[in-house]
Amino acid sequence: MDLIGERNLRDLLTERANRYPDKTYLVFEDQAGNVLEYTYAEFLIHVQSAAAGFASLGIAKGDAVVIQLPNCPEFLFAWFGIGWIGAIAVPSNTANTAPEMRHILDLSDAVAVVCSPPYRQVIDDALESADGVRHRILARMPGAAPEGWTSYDEMVAVHQPAADVAVGSEDVMQMIFTSGTTSQPKAVMLTHANCLHSGERASRCTAVSDSDRVLTALPAFHVNAQSLTVLAALTVGATCVLLEEYRASKFWDQIRRHEATAVSLVAMQVRTLLAQPAAQTDRDHAVRRNFYAINVLDSEKAEFERRFGLELVNGYGLSETMTVVTIAPVFGEKRWPSIGLPAYDRQVRIVDADGEDVPTGDVGEIIVSGIPGRTIMKGYFKDPEATAQAIRDGWFYSGDNGYVDEKGYVYFFDRQKDVIKRAGENISASEVEAALLLHDHILEAAVIGVPDPIRDEAVKAFVVIGGGVELTADQIIEHCGSRLAPFKVPTLVEFVDSLPKTSVGKIEKKALRASESGAR
Known part of the structure; x- marks a missing residue:
């Protein structure tokens, strides 16, 4: 099922701004508790300004721009603005060291990098031996930028709109660096169609609507936050609430303050919320949808649901599939501890080492149906061998083991890939x-x-x-x-x-x- 056609993210942003111009799209709360809000129309203007600013620096279609920013409005303005002109966003984990950034800058062929002051030294150190980066752009800093850097605020003040560049649905929109079995992370190429399908899939599977306020404290450089919050909200005309950081001691107060109705968590957050002292206000919230990834213990799930009056809905996804592969039905049987049923546009098989289906209940590799560049990744950048190994005959081989029960529910068993899961990070x-x-x-x-x-x-x-x-x-x-x-x-x-x-x-x-x- 292809609901996207030849549309791109620029089309979706424009459509939503025209339909919901005065409705709040983005609510952002920083570490100090300061709150900024942007309507759909205002958000579009900021994205267009970012696009014009990048274009004014000579950044063009197909150029890669690394984003080294925490959760903040500028991250989203830059992310969408880069895609607006057909360039490629490369979100980067803010915890990366200079050697890790050097690998990302080199492999992606980045021509520019956007960061905020806390990460400037890491970028400067990385660029001592990285070629090709023409522009260092400093965001979230008032006043003039230091020598060798361009001020983001000055860049977006360009009044000349960006040229109307033709952007196809299967043009690469971003590259996500993901952990792999090699010593260096690979770059997953995700297209505009991948992003649009992800928003459609996430919003449908989670049953969010234009009346919802979807909150996340997960980092925007991960596909979880992008899909289940940023794009899901945009797709249906909902409000996206983005927190700069996660603090268990403040989380429920933030949920109440922003009247959140849906939230996405990882297991670490479930556990740290349970570790907080019980309070009479634990059930005083409007959240009706709570999605999480990575299994928690039966006892933890039961205690969380009892204490907070909120059902945990389990799911499974990967960067290469732009998140949701399977998810427990919102309105149906969950069959815990399953990771749910395949999403509406997915098929899932469990196969042996020869790619043959295994019997119901037997463990094998989880593989996912998809069209490269539309519903699964386009491939690994500069790595055709790894791409060919991962995508075979219309199926993405996850490297994860699982099994299926007699009703078609999928269960996660273990990882083939040598990956360690730590607090939501691979x-x-x-x-x-x-x-x-x-x-x-x-x-x-x-x-x-x-x-x-x-x-x-x-x-x-x-x-x-x-x-x-x-x-x-x-x-x-x-x-x-x-x-x-x-x-x-x-x-x-x-x-x-x-x-x-x-x-x-x-x-x-x-x-x-x-x-x-x-x-x-």
Whole structure:
């Protein structure tokens, strides 16, 4: 089912601004509690100003622009504005270090980067050895920009509108860097059609309407916030409420203040909300839809629903599918702990290593039907081999294992990919291992995820030290901290004489996980 045709995000923004000009589209609350609001018409003007500003710098169709911003209006103005002129937005995790940013800037062929003052030094350090970036744009800073930088406010003050560039539905709108099984993240190419389908899918699967106020504190550089909040709200003419940061102690007050009716969470947020002292106001809210990803324990789900009077609706998605693949029916049987039924435009199969369907109830790889560049990613940028491996005969191979029951409900079992889930973030174990092996005295390293009662999994490193040198866990952690985003840095380090290996010399992580399980 293709509801998009040849439309692009520019068309959707214009349509909604014409239909709901005076209705509030975006509500933003910063860390200090200050609130900004924009109607659909005002939001469109800001996006057009951003588009004109980028165009005035010579940024053109097909150029990549990295966005290194926290949740803020400027993130969305830039994101939509880049797409408006046919350029490609490259949202970046604000926790990234200079080496990580260097990889993103280089692989994406970025010509410009937009950031705010807290991230300026990281960008400057990354650009010492990154070629091709012509413009450094500083947002959320009053006054003149420092030397070598362009002020975002001055850039968007350009009065000449951007030229009307032809933008096709299958033109790439953004590249999302996602954890993979290699030592470096890959760039997922998502088109305008991907984004539009994502908004349609998310709004339909979650049953939000133009009367809803959809709130998120998840980062806008993730497809979860983009799909389930930003695009879902835009698609139906609802209000998007964006918080700059998540604080469990303030969250329900913010829900009430902004009269939110729908919210998207990850398991870490469920757990930290449960960890707050119980209050008489726990059920004093208007939220009627609560969607989350990543399983919580049965006891946690039951306690959350009892305490807050709010049902948790489980779902499953990936960056490559622009989120929702399956979701528990809003108005039907949930069959917990299933991850729901396939979305209206999806088919899901469970297959063996040969791509053959396995019997009902048997575990196999979850694969998802889709059209590249429309309902699944267009591909991995500069990586045709990985693209061909992931997309085969109209099916996206997720690398995740699951099974289907007799009613067609899908259940998540485990991950084939060596990815650690930590507080809603995906961490590539091999990326952490590569950072560890940069240490002069680490001969071998293996990284696994171990259970964490709050953040899903903790990062544990097993290291083999050479040369008769003695190192401490703190030294290893400090070494990684200078090379990796904080959430990727191991919190547990175990020194070992050797690592278990297969007959062909491959590190046998299954044995490490088994030994870890036996130790608990």
